[in-house]
Structures are given as structure tokens and as C-alpha cells.
Amino acid sequence: MSRLRYLLAFGVTSFAFALAAQGQDVRPSPASAATASRPAALADFDAYVDATRKQFDVPGIAVAIVKDGKIVLEMGSGVRKLGESAKVDAHTQFAIASNTKAFTAASLAILSDENKLDMNDRVVDRLPWFQMSDPYVTREMRVRDLLAHRSGLSLGAGDLLYWPATTYTTKEVVQRLRYVPLTNSFRAEYAYDNILFAVAGLVIEQVSGKPWADFVHDRIFVPLGMTESQTHAPESIGPNDDIATGHAKFDFKDLKPVAPMSWNNNPSAGGIYSSVHDLSKWLTMQLDGGTYKDGSGKEQRLFSEKRQAEMWSLITPIRIPEPAVPELKSARPNFSGYGEGWFVSDYRGHKLVWHTGGWPGMVSRVTMVPDLKLGIVVLTNQESGAAFQAVTMRALDAFTDAPKTDWIAAYAAGVKKAEGNADDSMKKHEAARMKGAKPSLPLDGYVGTYRDPWYGDVKVSKQGGKLSMTFSKTAQLSGTLEPWQHDTFIAHWTDRSLNGDAFVNFSLDPDGKVREVRMEPVSPLTDFSFDFQDLRLVPVEK
CATH class of the missing domain: 3.40.710.10 (DD-peptidase/beta-lactamase superfamily)
Known part of the structure; x- marks a missing residue:
């Protein structure tokens, strides 16, 4: 990455x-x-x-x-x-x-030199279950497109499926691509991604009959x-x-020092x-x-x-x-x-x-x-x-x-x-903040499980009179929610090496119930792989 x-x-x-x-x-x-x-x-x-x-x-x-x-x-x-x-x-x-x-x-x-695939092969002809959020892109995506950052995905789209480390498998990561939104036209312009290299790794495995790691070891490292x-x-x-x-x-x-990260669900990207x-x-x-x-x-x-x-x-x-x-x-x-x-x-x-x-x-x-x-x-x-x-x-x-x-x-x-510039950005947030503005709801009103179509579940709980947030598949994304103003909080992750604190905004319906949760990084210096802005979290019905 x-x-x-x-x-x-x-x-x-x-x-x-x-x-x-x-x-x-x-x-x-x-x-x-x-x-x-x-x-x-x-x-x-x-x-x-x-x-x-x-x-x-x-x-x-x-x-x-x-x-x-x-x-x-x-x-x-x-x-x-x-x-x-x-x-x-x-x-x-x-x-x-x-x-x-x-x-x-x-x-x-x-593999192309060995005539086992063509770089212009359609991905669906190699992985029939492959699916993007747009049927046209699904049908027309070629093997070469997986390597060129021109799919229509946004910068770092889907990275939260494996960064920080998650419990998803590589296939589960790729299967969730069908829910990751496209923000541009197919092949229109550059936007760096990692997730399509996971697809490329699965194509290598399908064609060669070997896990990506074994293929790279046997066909590149050893020679x-x-x-x-x-x-x-x-x-x-x-x-x-x-x-x-x-x-x-x-x-x-x-x-x-930071702890070593083991990353086995998108190794072909990094x-x-x-x-x-x-x-x-x-x-x-x-x-x-x-x-x-x-x-x-x-x-x-x-x-x-x-x-x-x-x-x-x-x-x-x-x-x-x-x-x-x-x-x-x-x-x-x-x-x-x-x-x-x-x-x-x-x-x-x-x-x-x-x-x-x-x-x-x-x-x-x-x-x-x-x-x-x-x-x-x-x-x-x-x-x-x-x-x-x-x-x-x-x-x-x-x-x-x-x-x-x-x-x-x-x-x-x-x-x-x-x-x-990062300091100036925070100063602007501070200037726009309404001092003393408290949450609209009692803290219990924000508690619940919220689900995003491509990431999965994120849980908000109350402990010791404070709210906390936990991403169900990502152990490192767990921390406290600090009230910022009105229905906006800041998620402070317990792992301070992440430098990925995020604004968390709860949108309410006319009856004062949470309708949706949106997130975005607090600092412009935060790694783009924390693609919080693509999440569309909605309450899971009890």
C-alpha cells in the first residue's frame, strides 16, 4: 500500500x-x-x-x-x-x-507468456463469481485493468476490508467488491486502489493452480x-x-515501534x-x-x-x-x-x-x-x-x-x-465547532449495531458512562467516542499508532432515531486507506 x-x-x-x-x-x-x-x-x-x-x-x-x-x-x-x-x-x-x-x-x-491467459481476458471468464457494483464494469473488466488503477473506484476504496488487519479471507474481500461504490466512470481517470490486486492474485491462483505466495516463491524468488x-x-x-x-x-x-502486521487477505497488493x-x-x-x-x-x-x-x-x-x-x-x-x-x-x-x-x-x-x-x-x-x-x-x-x-x-x-496545512484544518474545525453543544440524544440512543454493505458491522456500546466504537472484523479499530458537537463525535482509537481518528456523525430521523452514520478522517495526514468516508452505516434492526 x-x-x-x-x-x-x-x-x-x-x-x-x-x-x-x-x-x-x-x-x-x-x-x-x-x-x-x-x-x-x-x-x-x-x-x-x-x-x-x-x-x-x-x-x-x-x-x-x-x-x-x-x-x-x-x-x-x-x-x-x-x-x-x-x-x-x-x-x-x-x-x-x-x-x-x-x-x-x-x-x-x-502466465501470459505461457499462453495460460491473455491480459485482455475478461475477469469474469477467469472468476465467474467476480462482481463490481456496476454490471457494465463487471462485464468489461479485463485482467490488465486490475493492475492499472482506472476502475472507477475511489482512492483506496475497500481498504478497510484488510487494513488494519481483518478476519476476512481474500475471497471474502473480493466478494464484497460488489457493494463498494464506484465514484467515477470506468477507465476515466487514475485512482489508486489495492483491492483489485487481490482479484489479480486470485486470477493467478485460478490459472496456475497454486496459491499466489507459492507461485511468487517458486517462479520468481527461487530462479x-x-x-x-x-x-x-x-x-x-x-x-x-x-x-x-x-x-x-x-x-x-x-x-x-509498532507491532508487526500479518496480512494474508490481500498479499498480492503488498x-x-x-x-x-x-x-x-x-x-x-x-x-x-x-x-x-x-x-x-x-x-x-x-x-x-x-x-x-x-x-x-x-x-x-x-x-x-x-x-x-x-x-x-x-x-x-x-x-x-x-x-x-x-x-x-x-x-x-x-x-x-x-x-x-x-x-x-x-x-x-x-x-x-x-x-x-x-x-x-x-x-x-x-x-x-x-x-x-x-x-x-x-x-x-x-x-x-x-x-x-x-x-x-x-x-x-x-x-x-x-x-x-493539517494544523490549519484542525483550527477550522475548532472554529466551526459550537462550544458546549451537547448530543441531541441520551448516550443510550446511539448504542447499537450498524451495518455497511461492503464492510459489515460496526458496534457502538456504552461503558462507564462513555460511548465506544468497535469494527467487528478489525481488532485495531476499537476506541472511545468523544462528543464533538450535536450528533457528531470523534472516534479515538486505542491504538495510537494508527493516526486515524475519525469524525462520526449520527443522522437522525424525524422521530429522533438514528437513521445513518457517516465517518471521515479528522486529520488530512491520515492514511488514505482509512476510507471511512465510503461507509454508509445504518442501524441493524433488533
């Missing part, structure tokens, strides 16, 4: 540059300790990565750069978990989240020698496991853990046109050049916003869009093929410059898009002879503005 609204907003147009570091804590991989192959512009790269990490409060960062089929560097900076001494290195595994989408696209490419990759998030992390722990700023302020060492093999194969060397040194092919060209071709155009701050102007692309599991844009005359990923406590970016045969991987264990963008941009500049730019200051300005 793409974690955080401001991460998405800056994902295409903003990057940062780190200043010289002091007190470095950097661990190059033994295989890449020599720096002779680095361009002169990357002579201070280790210090730069460490400075970026410290500037944006990231406990650990891992980076790999490949060029012309060779590893330029592999390195780690910082620690796997705050308060512990274990260091991040090139072999430390991180959740790569939505960077998984390219593996799902590659899996479909493999490429990706022994430091797994398709399920670890339930727990032991002291000897070289796996990073995610970190988040609880209530947008206090940086703390379920892979990997290291930069392994992902350098993935990018080398991609930059070599789908080919790789097997254990004996013989060249093999994972997928055809034709299929790779289609994955890297722009299918869905993306509007390019003006930079949030003037300092980011030179990072603004001339074109931007989405292909099959990859974003496509440009920088300084070079086409970029890239993706970002976000997970509780971890965000990352994978970038390729095909005409330079350049690949860059940045994995982090904190929810700071500024950090991975900073490192990526520094590496891009080094290989494109770009003028030296103070990106760290530029991105810091962008983050400051985003946070300021």
Missing part, C-alpha cells in the same frame, strides 16, 4: 537532499565495501544516507544501487529497532508493501536466488532474525518482505529485459521483452500537481502515469519506472532508469516518505549529472507545509 496521504501527495513531485552527517552509523555490505565503482558524486553517499536518516527521524535505512548489471553499493544505516543495538545492513528484511504489486504483475506476465524474501509478514521477530521493526509517530508526535540485497537481483533482471543468470551462469528468461514493455508502458495518465513548495519545482515530472504494477514518469529527460510502498511503520521506494540501466532500492523502518525520496533523488542526481541541489531543505519545507 501507499502509506500516508502526504506520502502520496509528494510521491511524484517531491524529493529531498541530506546534508553532511556527523556521528555516522553506516554498515556497507561486505560485497560492496569497495567504492571504486561509485561515481564521484556518490563519494559521500554513506554520510548522506546517515544524515537523511537522522534528519527525518528514521531508525534504519537500507539502500542498494545497481548499474549496468553490477552492484554499485549495498549498505545499511542505523538500527532495526529503537532501543536495541542490532544494525540494519543490506540483508535486513523490510516490508516492501506496494512494491509487491510489480511481482503480481510479473506473475501474470509469466532469481532471492533467499532473503518471504511472502508473509512475520508474526513475531526474534532477536536473531535480520528483520526490521516498523516505527510510527504515535499521535503524529512520539516515535515508537505482502512481501525483502532485503535490498535480494531486490538488487530483482532490479537487475528487470533492467536486463527479463533475463537472469541461473546457478550455472546460463542466461534464462523470466518473462518476455514484449510483456515487460507492456508493464512499463503508461496506461493510466496521472494529473501532475504543482509542487507544494517552490523548492520542489525541479523535481516535477513532465509526464506521469501508471502501467501494470509500476508508475511511469521522467526526470531530467530520462524515463523512470518506479513504485513506493507503505506498511505500518515502514515505507520504501524502488526506482529504475531503463536507458541508464540504473536501479535504486531504498527501504526504511519509519513512516517518512521524505527519507526514501531523499536517498532516491541523491542517487538519481549522481547518475544524471544533475546540479547539486539541497533536497533535504526542499523536502523539509514540503513536510513542514503539509503539517501546517
Whole structure:
């Protein structure tokens, strides 16, 4: 998934540059300790990565750069978990989240090359029970459409079915698509989603006869020698496991570790853990046109050049916003869009093929410059898009002879503005609030079970003289309801790492009974995957 609204907003147009570091804590991989192959512009790269990490409060960062089929560097900076001494290195595994989408696209490419499916196949011909909320879209949805974010769904639609983790199965998630509203015309414009990658994963399983996780392991990880990759998030992390722990700023302020999330009901959208060492093999194969060397040194092919060209071709155009701050102007692309599991844009005359990923406590970016045969991987264990963008941009500049730019200051300005906008938003809410306005009903009048067609049941109960709200399928979405004004409350989730508090508005009928409940995030910085605004909760008759 793409974690955080401001991460998405800056994902295409903003990057940062780190200043010289002091007190470095950097661990190059033994295989890449020599720096002779680095361009002169990357002579201070280790210090730069460490400075970026410290500037944006990231406990650990891992980076790999490949060029012309060779590893330029592999390195780690910082620690796997705050308060512990274990260091991040090139072999430390991180959740790569939505960077998984390219593996799902590659899996479909493999099956297409084997003539087991066609990317223009109708989804209903593969999954006869598949259904969208519109019959036309159901009938016309093609396999390629599942990968291109142009279905007519809204941004992050349906994400609450699996984010935070729920008890639904993947098939149950997809079956509920028939109730998720469309907010735009089919193939009309870009809106990022995760749920259709769950459909893509089920298509892979139907065609191949294997679970998605087994297919990716057997047909991609094993051939490429990706022994430091797994398709399920670890339930727990032991002291000897070289796996990073995610970190988040609880209530947008206090940086703390977050519990690992196991996500098995939409893994094809974001379920892979990997290291930069392994992902350098993935990018080398991609930059070599789908080919790789097997254990004996013989060249093999994972997928055809034709299929790779289609994955890297722009299918869905993306509007390019003006930079949030003037300092980011030179990072603004001339074109931007989405292909099959990859974003496509440009920088300084070079086409970029890239993706970002976000997970509780971890965000990352994978970038390729095909005409330079350049690949860059940045994995982090904190929810700071500024950090991975900073490192990526520094590496891009080094290989494109770009003028030296103070990106760290530029991105810091962008983050400051985003946070300021969030503060302004809350001030506007406060100004519009009628102080002292009490709920229209006794608290017992709001108690009950409410049902949304696509999510399911949400319960409001009264405990100790206060209201609480619990999402029946989502253990983490449980908290108290604080009266705001009239029939509007704020849901404060017990898990403060979520940063997803929401306004809850109870609409009453003429007789003073609750007719409907609507929700929306309080902060504009809340992850777009908390798609509360799409819920239409109505009382369940007793």
C-alpha cells in the first residue's frame, strides 16, 4: 500500500537532499565495501544516507544501487529497532508493501507468456463469481485493468476490508467488491486502489493452480536466488532474525515501534518482505529485459521483452500537481502515469519506472532508469516518505549529472507545509465547532449495531458512562467516542499508532432515531486507506 496521504501527495513531485552527517552509523555490505565503482558524486553517499536518516527521524535505512548489471553499493544505516543495538545492513528484511504489486504483475506476465491467459481476458471468464457494483464494469473488466488503477473506484476504496488487519479471507474481500461504490466512470481517470490486486492474485491462483505466495516463491524468488524474501509478514521477530521493526509517530508526535502486521487477505497488493540485497537481483533482471543468470551462469528468461514493455508502458495518465513548495519545482515530472504494477514518469529527460510502498511503520521506494540501466532500492523502518525520496533523488542526481541541489531543505519545507496545512484544518474545525453543544440524544440512543454493505458491522456500546466504537472484523479499530458537537463525535482509537481518528456523525430521523452514520478522517495526514468516508452505516434492526 501507499502509506500516508502526504506520502502520496509528494510521491511524484517531491524529493529531498541530506546534508553532511556527523556521528555516522553506516554498515556497507561486505560485497560492496569497495567504492571504486561509485561515481564521484556518490563519494559521500554513506554520510548522506546517515544524515537523511537522522534528519527525518528514521531508525534504519537500507539502500542498494545497481548499474549496468553490477552492484554499485549495498549498505545499511542505523538500527532495526529503537532501543536495541542490532544494525540494519543490506540483508535486513523490510516490508516492501506496494512494491509487491510489480511481482503480481510479473506473475501474470509469466502466465501470459505461457499462453495460460491473455491480459485482455475478461475477469469474469477467469472468476465467474467476480462482481463490481456496476454490471457494465463487471462485464468489461479485463485482467490488465486490475493492475492499472482506472476502475472507477475511489482512492483506496475497500481498504478497510484488510487494513488494519481483518478476519476476512481474500475471497471474502473480493466478494464484497460488489457493494463498494464506484465514484467515477470506468477507465476515466487514475485512482489508486489495492483491492483489485487481490482479484489479480486470485486470477493467478485460478490459472496456475497454486496459491499466489507459492507461485511468487517458486517462479520468481527461487530462479532469481532471492533467499532473503518471504511472502508473509512475520508474526513475531526474534532477536536473531535480520528483520526490521516498523516505527510510527504515535499521535503524529512520539516515535515508537509498532507491532508487526500479518496480512494474508490481500498479499498480492503488498505482502512481501525483502532485503535490498535480494531486490538488487530483482532490479537487475528487470533492467536486463527479463533475463537472469541461473546457478550455472546460463542466461534464462523470466518473462518476455514484449510483456515487460507492456508493464512499463503508461496506461493510466496521472494529473501532475504543482509542487507544494517552490523548492520542489525541479523535481516535477513532465509526464506521469501508471502501467501494470509500476508508475511511469521522467526526470531530467530520462524515463523512470518506479513504485513506493507503505506498511505500518515502514515505507520504501524502488526506482529504475531503463536507458541508464540504473536501479535504486531504498527501504526504511519509519513512516517518512521524505527519507526514501531523499536517498532516491541523491542517487538519481549522481547518475544524471544533475546540479547539486539541497533536497533535504526542499523536502523539509514540503513536510513542514503539509503539517501546517493539517494544523490549519484542525483550527477550522475548532472554529466551526459550537462550544458546549451537547448530543441531541441520551448516550443510550446511539448504542447499537450498524451495518455497511461492503464492510459489515460496526458496534457502538456504552461503558462507564462513555460511548465506544468497535469494527467487528478489525481488532485495531476499537476506541472511545468523544462528543464533538450535536450528533457528531470523534472516534479515538486505542491504538495510537494508527493516526486515524475519525469524525462520526449520527443522522437522525424525524422521530429522533438514528437513521445513518457517516465517518471521515479528522486529520488530512491520515492514511488514505482509512476510507471511512465510503461507509454508509445504518442501524441493524433488533
